[in-house]
Amino acid sequence: MIARRDDLFSGRVAPRLARIERELTAAVVDAQSRDWAADRPDRVGFARLGQARDEVRRAVRRYRRFSGFSLFSRRRVADVDDPYFYADLRRRIEACAAAARADRSYKRRAAATDLEYALDWLAAAQEVSHPQAPSRPLFTTSEGEP
């Protein structure tokens, strides 16, 4: 319980992915309710975040057979307006994708493709919400470079 849970390259991939999925779900619901309340109208942003969530969920399902349930899940407050929200999620999804790509099982290697789609959707969502933010990722895996 004391262990630092957000360390990038520690721990198994499945619980990290599940946590990413929960955070994305929280962010989607938050952005959607704010869109409904006309507090922050942005129908494209939450739609794209939802697409990223679906891709991550698909990756989670590929891992599901091998993982248990995490009993101690904390609900986090996701803030879509925070520019670090996207950078942080991207970094963590990339770390999971790198781990999935190097996996022994072909099923879990397929999860890497889903995570790349999720990264694409995340970038597209960021493009809508923060048009002024740099489109280049702050952290790239070596495979991403030509």
Added chain:
Amino acid sequence: MAGPALYAELNAVRALVAHGLADVSTASEMGQFWIRSACARLAAIDAVLVEAAGVPLAGVTMLAGISMLAGRRVRMALGRRRLARHPTPGVPGHTPRRPGLVIVPETLLHARVRLVSATLRHVGSGRWSAPELRRAALADPVTRRLAEADLLLCQAVDCMERYLDDLAKG
């Protein structure tokens, strides 16, 4: 919003979405990726709305110990029956379909407006601040499904906009 009013609204939204789907699926480039994903999402909306209409008795079936899958089937059947009792309104001002997609069909944008207003009325007036709506979307089963339908609709519209954007860029 009371039951019958909600069901009438849901029927109207379903009719609008169905017309929008017909418009989109007559587009010439059916095999195109964005069009295909938009159609898949539009087709999924209908089931979600039917399930939303069938929710209120689901608690009883859960108490009866029926599994999740059967619960979903019961909700779908119940929702279909409830919605069939209410008339499906025609879509006013719906233009006949043309081959090729040049704009996002108006009916889909109308459908989103009606769906969101139905959701807000279902949550109840006076509870329209963002935190209260978020709580309702997480806790209330009907609102959760309406939110899911809204998300699918927005994704479909977004896919079509990206398709049209690609066309404009050439």
